[in-house]
Every structure is written in C-alpha cells, then in structure tokens.
Amino acid sequence: MSEKSWNRLLAIGLGLVLIVWLVVPFAMAVLWSLVDPDKAWSYPDLLPQKLSFRRWTEMWETTNLAVAIANSYTLAPIVACATLMLAAPTAYAFGRLEFAGKSVAQFTALLPLVLPGFVIALFFTALLNRIGIYNKFLGIVIGHTVLFLPYAIRILSVSYSLVRQDLIDAARDLGASRWARFSAAYLPVLKPGILAALVIVFIQSIEEFALSFVLGSPDFTTVPTILYSYLGYNFIRPNAAVVSLILVVPNIILMLLFERLLKSNGAVALGGKG
Numbered sequence: 001m002s003e004k005s006w007n008r009l010l011a012i013g014l015g016l017v018l019i020v021w022l023v024v025p026f027a028m029a030v031l032w033s034l035v036d037p038d039k040a041w042s043y044p045d046l047l048p049q050k051l052s053f054r055r056w057t058e059m060w061e062t063t064n065l066a067v068a069i070a071n072s073y074t075l076a077p078i079v080a081c082a083t084l085m086l087a088a089p090t091a092y093a094f095g096r097l098e099f100a101g102k103s104v105a106q107f108t109a110l111l112p113l114v115l116p117g118f119v120i121a122l123f124f125t126a127l128l129n130r131i132g133i134y135n136k137f138l139g140i141v142i143g144h145t146v147l148f149l150p151y152a153i154r155i156l157s158v159s160y161s162l163v164r165q166d167l168i169d170a171a172r173d174l175g176a177s178r179w180a181r182f183s184a185a186y187l188p189v190l191k192p193g194i195l196a197a198l199v200i201v202f203i204q205s206i207e208e209f210a211l212s213f214v215l216g217s218p219d220f221t222t223v224p225t226i227l228y229s230y231l232g233y234n235f236i237r238p239n240a241a242v243v244s245l246i247l248v249v250p251n252i253i254l255m256l257l258f259e260r261l262l263k264s265n266g267a268v269a270l271g272g273k274g
Contacts (some may be wrong), residue, residue: 026248032241041238059242068221069246075137075222076205079144080198086145087152087197094153095160106157110150117210120147125214136220143211148204152197159193160186192262199258203251223247 035041036050037058059065093099094106112120124143133139167185176184209224217225227247230240 029241029244029248032238033245035238037238055238055242059239063226064221065223065226065243065246068223068226071137071220072206072222072224075140075144076202078141079148079205080202082141082145083148083152083201084156084194084197087149087156091153091156092160094157096163109153112147113150117147117208118214121211121214124211128215136216139215140212140220143215144205144208147208147211148201151200151204155193155197155200156190159190163189195258195261199254203254206251207247 031048031051032041033055034051034053035048035055036052037054039048039050041048090109094102094109121143124139124146128134128139128142133142163186168181171181171184207224209222209228212220212222213225213228216222223243223246227240227243230236230243
C-alpha cells in the first residue's frame, strides 16, 4: 500500500475517533437538553418523542443557575489575572536563570497538579479557617489561584526561555530603559504565552468543582456545583445536559477566539536565547 493510501486511512481513522470522542457526546447532550419534560426519552425510542426549550427555561427560572453563572464568570477572570501575576517571577527564574536546585524547584511547583482536588480543598478549608478568612468568594479565589499556578508557571517558563539574549543585549547597548527592553525583546515573545496562560487558567477555574464545592457550599454556587448535583444524588440527565452545555459551549467559543487571536497576531515561536 502506498504512502498516500496510508495517509488517507490515517486521516479517516482520526476523523472517526474525533466523531466518536467529541461530536457524538456533544450531539447527545444537545438532544437530552431538548427533551420535553412531558415526554420522557426512554427505551425503545431511538430519538426523543418531542423536542422543546422548556427544560432550558425551567432551569433558568427555577434554579440558582443565573447566580451560579455570575459567580463562575466573576471568579475566573480574577483568578486568571492573579495567577498570571504570581506566576511571572517564578516563570522568569525557571526560564532565564540557572541556580542550584532548579529541577527540584520545578518539580515542587507542579505538586498541586498531582494532589487530588478534594484533598487540596479540605486542606484549604482548614487553613483559611485557621487564618480567619471566612469569605467564601475570597477563599475560592485563593484556592483556585494556588491550584492553577503550575499551569501558568509552566507556560510562561517556556515563553521566557524563548526570549533571545542577543535582542536584550542589543537593546541595553543602545541605551534602552528597562521598560523599553521589555517591550522590544520580551513582550513579543511572551504575548502568546500570556494569552495561553490566561485562557487556560480561566477555563480551569470555570470548570473546577471540588474546591468550589467544599469551600463554597451551600451558599456560594458555581456552574460545576449545579452540574454535579444533577449527576449525583439528584440525577436528572436532561437537566445535567442543559448545565453541561452552558459550561462547555462558552469555553469552546473562547478557545476558538483565542486561536483566531493568535493567528491574527502572527504569533511565532522564537528559538534560542542567542
């Protein structure tokens, strides 16, 4: 079989995997969200007997969904900005400096990714109570910031390592100020990493459940806490489908906008430090 035929088979196989992995679950979620409350979708029906938007309107009017959306989309940008600012110095050290114990420090910075979410949530509950922070919003902001710092540190470390040292030296030799050197040598390379870190942390904060549930319940709800209530003790599949689409679709749109923004800016990776 020729190489062209193998490439075609590989493309078909990847397309089928993509359909099974993404398209089918998304289509099923859409169908379940449109199942009319008066006509249940059950065996042996291949498709729902009746489709309507009643489930969406009832969810909006009879649950805490609007408040949960507001909470989630207030938390996420604050967490993303706080995480970026706290990650920048550490990322600079990892990306630009050489020092004893660097590999150990890099491994330690990734530890929050290894620990189970509920373990971190229980630890933070005890810690925040001990230091006298009882505000649920502030507690979740602190928890999410610490939890997602590794993502921002890792992304920004790579971006810092791509900054060319010869450009920095040239700007310094020409008498440029620190800000001018940063704008000329660092910022063009860091911009894609900054955008990527912001978007990834934003989405992670929107979708995080364990810490938001442990620290926030029962007074402070987010979209994932409502979703898990319909998947757990109060299992209602159509309602869960509605909430899952509200959770997923904006994030997909955000990722597509981010990809378009990177392409429009002509973002390129610059290799080496010179």
